[in-house]
Amino acid sequence: MSQGIFTDLITTVPRLTVTAVVDILLVAILIYQCVMLIRGRRAARVLVGIGLIVFIYLISIAANLELLRTLLETMAPYSAFALIVMFQSEIRRALSSLGERRWLAFGSRLENLEVADEILFAVTNLAQNKIGALIVIEREVGLRTFIESGVPVDSRVTRDLLLAIFQPGGSLHDGAVIVQGGRLAAAACFLPLTMNPELSRKLGTRHRAGIGVTEESDCLSIIVSEERGVISLAQMGELESEVTIETVAQRLGRRTKRRTLRPGASTPEALRR
Numbered sequence: 269m270s271q272g273i274f275t276d277l278i279t280t281v282p283r284l285t286v287t288a289v290v291d292i293l294l295v296a297i298l299i300y301q302c303v304m305l306i307r308g309r310r311a312a313r314v315l316v317g318i319g320l321i322v323f324i325y326l327i328s329i330a331a332n333l334e335l336l337r338t339l340l341e342t343m344a345p346y347s348a349f350a351l352i353v354m355f356q357s358e359i360r361r362a363l364s365s366l367g368e369r370r371w372l373a374f375g376s377r378l379e380n381l382e383v384a385d386e387i388l389f390a391v392t393n394l395a396q397n398k399i400g401a402l403i404v405i406e407r408e409v410g411l412r413t414f415i416e417s418g419v420p421v422d423s424r425v426t427r428d429l430l431l432a433i434f435q436p437g438g439s440l441h442d443g444a445v446i447v448q449g450g451r452l453a454a455a456a457c458f459l460p461l462t463m464n465p466e467l468s469r470k471l472g473t474r475h476r477a478g479i480g481v482t483e484e485s486d487c488l489s490i491i492v493s494e495e496r497g498v499i500s501l502a503q504m505g506e507l508e509s510e511v512t513i514e515t516v517a518q519r520l521g522r523r524t525k526r527r528t529l530r531p532g533a534s535t536p537e538a539l540r541r
Contacts, residue, residue: 314351383425383450384520390430391490391499392513400494401434402444402474404459405520409485415446418457425452444477444489460484462505471507478502488519 321340328337387403394401404411419440423429425447433440433455443456459477471479478489479502489502501508501519508515 318347318351381521383447384517386425386427387430387447387490387520388513388517389427391492391516393427393431394434394492395497395499398494398497399434399436399492400441400474401430401490401492402459402478403430403490404444404446404457404478404481405488405490406446406448406453407486407488409487411446411448411481411485411487414444414457414459414481415448415454418443418446418454420454421452422454423452425450444481464505475500475502475507479505479507482506490516 325337325340327333328340387405391401391403393399404414421429429452430445432438433445435441440455444459445455446453446457460480460483461473461476462480462483464479474494475491478491478500481487482489482502483505486504491500491502492498493500498510499513499516501511501516503519
């Protein structure tokens with residue numbers, strides 16, 4: 269009899285046809301693209317909260333919590349309209365960029381050593397001339413929300429471009445430059461300021477912004493002081509003050525072969541192969 273039940277189960281399982289495989293692949297691609305569209309946006313946190321509410325709703329059904337289940341069911345129809353109103357700009361940007369995406373591109377990170385060299389050359393020059401700058405390098409957590417707050421550039425990272433952006437008096441001097449996937453994505457970007465009371469009293473706006481963005485993502489911020497020309501690094505909400513170019517190079521994955529370069533040096537000898 270057990271053999272008959274097993275045979276019945278085998279016969280009821282749908283066959284894996286070519287159409288079914290294509291269907292599964294298309295659904296997987298669609299889910300992946302939806303995740304990539306919200307990745308790096310603050311709306312992703314809201315979706316996590318919605319998932320938590322759904323989980324609580326399932327628990328209320330399993331545990332027969334009638335009052336909680338009724339409350340959540342009553343709020344559900346209005347939640348969809350509230351989300352549309354709250355995130356209408358996010359939805360509009362996501363749909364407009366849907367046709368511009370490279371569908372199977374996973375995106376590269378800052379792995380090109382030439383890009384790191386260009387950033388190091390620019391930072392050295394900026395520190396030498398005491399020109400304030402803030403360069404943010406995206407890692408695993410996306411910075412799309414902050415990129416869209418600035419001026420789109422989408423250009424290859426070069427020292428000349430970075431120096432031109434941070435020239436005092438220029439229209440793009442204020443704000444941050446964000447490097448995404450080895451390309452300069454945007455300039456004059458607005459970043460959240462750190463609310464850490466121990467840091468906010470001692471630091472200026474540029475340093476507070478460089479720390480603030482690292483509190484919300486795993487990015488790396490390179491900050492050049494306008495007053496003293498010193499270089500600082502911010503990561504995971506922590507600030508390293510007065511670091512050397514060699515330290516910056518190590519954070520960028522660039523190994524130097526010679527002695528540490530002083531910020532005031534004219535030529536970055538430490539970066540030469």
